[in-house]
Structures are given as C-alpha cells and as structure tokens.
Amino acid sequence: MREVTTIAAEARSRAGKGTARATRLTGRVPGVIYGEKQTPELISVESRELLKEMQKGSFFSRLFTVAIGSKTERVLARDVQLHPVTDRPIHVDFQRIGKDSKIRIFIPVHFLEQEKSPGLKKGGVLNIVRHEVEFFVQPDNIPESISISLEGMDIGHSIHISAFKLPEGIRAVIQDRDFTVGTIAAPTKEEEAAPKAEAAAAAPAAGAAPAAGAKAAPAAAAKPAAKPAAKK
Known part of the structure; x- marks a missing residue:
C-alpha cells in the first residue's frame, strides 16, 4: 500500500x-482543500516542498496528509496550475478523502521480467497501450502500481486487464470489456532494416583492408637508366 x-x-x-x-x-503556493460536503479551505504550501513531491512522480495518485497547525486533512491532489514560462506551481487543488470514500484514480502499470520474454528476445517490441489504468478504490487500498510478468510471452501476445492479479478492493472503471494493456509486437521494418544497414555500411570498409596474412603485391621493377650516347 502507498x-x-x-x-x-x-x-x-x-x-x-x-x-x-x-x-x-x-515563496509559497496558494491552494484550496474541498470535498466531503465541507466548506472549501484556503491554504498555502511551501513552493519547494510542493515541487519536490511533484517531481517524485504519480503526484495525482498519491495520498497526502495536509497539516494546518494542529489540524490534518487526508487528501488527493486534483489539479496544479503551472506558470506558463517557468513551469513552477502557482496554485494547487486538494480533495478531501473520507475514511469510507471510494475514489476514482489512475494507477501505474509495470511490466516485469522482460528479459524472460521469448518475443522480446527475438527482437519484438513491448507496445504499452496503457501506462496507467483507472480504478475505483478505497483510499486505504490504493496500491503503488499493478504489475505483470512477461515471462513466456511471444510475439503477437496481447496482455489484457484480466491477466493482472489485482489487489483486493479495487475495480477497473471500464467493466464492459477485457481491454488491452499491452502487446508483444513484431519489430517494425525500420527496426529490422537497422542491423542490415549497419552491416552494409561496415562491408566496404572491411573489403578495402587487405586480408589477414596476405602479401602485398611487389612493386614494378625500375627500368635501368639509358646510357649516354658515345661521342664521335
């Protein structure tokens, strides 16, 4: 759990x-905490601290506790406005999360043991259709990520959401189909052509060099200088 x-x-x-x-x-960022049928609360947070948390990744799918003096609020970050030039945060919105709330949240997908995939060993490509999947989940059950091993997967294999072992208490938002999260695809023509192009480029250089152990061709023999004509 997170x-x-x-x-x-x-x-x-x-x-x-x-x-x-x-x-x-x-040096602070204005913000607001809203939700749970309570009055929105105006706050500010230290700019460097907020930026540090944003740079850790998965900012919008992590639980936070906002401490305002002796009072605390459990929240999710829902929006951050950035400066158009510096990209630094200039406003942040947090949503209150109650103990029994069921929230809608994106969770990252990780593909493990890629070195054990026969398809990838043959030059296939992992085509990630969804880097994140949206779930309904209770706050205390939010996982860091969902993951699946690629061991044994060959070219042409499709990885559906049903193949993942999901933690208890979470449910995908999309329920009407077993949607695809990733595939092991065949290499593209460009990827297949690259090794051939490299080999072709190396061939002329190799052909120009003399073969190992070969003797250099002897130089043409010099003609003797002509004798001066005899005086009469």
Whole structure:
C-alpha cells in the first residue's frame, strides 16, 4: 500500500488575485482543500516542498496528509496550475478523502521480467497501450502500481486487464470489456532494416583492408637508366 506523505500548510484568510500574488512573493503556493460536503479551505504550501513531491512522480495518485497547525486533512491532489514560462506551481487543488470514500484514480502499470520474454528476445517490441489504468478504490487500498510478468510471452501476445492479479478492493472503471494493456509486437521494418544497414555500411570498409596474412603485391621493377650516347 502507498505511503502517506505529510505536507505542511498554512491557512489563508482571503481569496483573490492580489492575495494569491502576495502569497507567491513569499515563496509559497496558494491552494484550496474541498470535498466531503465541507466548506472549501484556503491554504498555502511551501513552493519547494510542493515541487519536490511533484517531481517524485504519480503526484495525482498519491495520498497526502495536509497539516494546518494542529489540524490534518487526508487528501488527493486534483489539479496544479503551472506558470506558463517557468513551469513552477502557482496554485494547487486538494480533495478531501473520507475514511469510507471510494475514489476514482489512475494507477501505474509495470511490466516485469522482460528479459524472460521469448518475443522480446527475438527482437519484438513491448507496445504499452496503457501506462496507467483507472480504478475505483478505497483510499486505504490504493496500491503503488499493478504489475505483470512477461515471462513466456511471444510475439503477437496481447496482455489484457484480466491477466493482472489485482489487489483486493479495487475495480477497473471500464467493466464492459477485457481491454488491452499491452502487446508483444513484431519489430517494425525500420527496426529490422537497422542491423542490415549497419552491416552494409561496415562491408566496404572491411573489403578495402587487405586480408589477414596476405602479401602485398611487389612493386614494378625500375627500368635501368639509358646510357649516354658515345661521342664521335
């Protein structure tokens, strides 16, 4: 199960562009916590701390505890607005998550033991159709990822969601079909041609070099210099 990260926050008394701008000048990012039929709460978080959590990956599928003084809120990040030039966060939205809530969330997919796939050994390609799959899940049951081993999978093999051993308490949002998550595809013409092109490029260079052990052709014998004509 996922580790819950705590983010320190401060309460904000007012909303508005001017207040938000003043908050950013202090090195903090304005934000809001909403949901669970409660009044939205205005907050700010330290810019560097928020950016560090965003850079860890899976930011929108990780549980956080936001600590506002002695009060805490369990939340999911739902939106981050970025500066159009610097790409730094300028506003963040968090959704409250109740103990008995069932949330809709994307979970990363990992393909393991790729070295044991006969198809990949033959030059096949892992074609990932879905890097993440959306699930309904209770907050305490959110897994870090779902994974499957590629051992024994040959070219042409399709990997459907039913092949995954899912943790208890989660259900795919798509229920009307056994959708494809990945395939082992045959190499493309470009990938097949690349080794041949490399071999063809190396052939002229190899042909230009003398074969190992071969003797160099003898140089043509020099003609003797002509004798000067006798004086009469």
